[in-house]
Amino acid sequence: KEQLTIIKKEVTKVIEKQYKLYTAIINKIKIDAKISIKTYEELQGKELRFIENYYNELLFPILIPMEIDTFRPFPHL
Known part of the structure; x- marks a missing residue:
């Protein structure tokens, strides 16, 4: 110990x-x-829409668990 x-x-x-x-x-x-890092709460307008779209279209699909079985084979990349 x-x-x-x-x-x-x-x-x-x-x-x-x-x-x-x-x-x-x-x-x-x-x-x-000359980069600034913002929190989600600080985003507005175009920035907010861009980040939400980026997350929904590119990140979220790879983060969610995927069920694989004989009816849904593993996708080929």
Whole structure:
């Protein structure tokens, strides 16, 4: 149990460092490329319609579980 506690502490430190580094890199890229990241609630008009369409047409179909049986064979890609 002591070893697991020590491991958890060390892993937590590593994850915190990774998150800080990732955040710093993303922030630099956003500034350099003049990109802003918005929450869903901040989207309006064309942006909102684009994101909803993108999700509904491209992402949602691959996220939902698919039933495969002899009547519905696995689709060929």
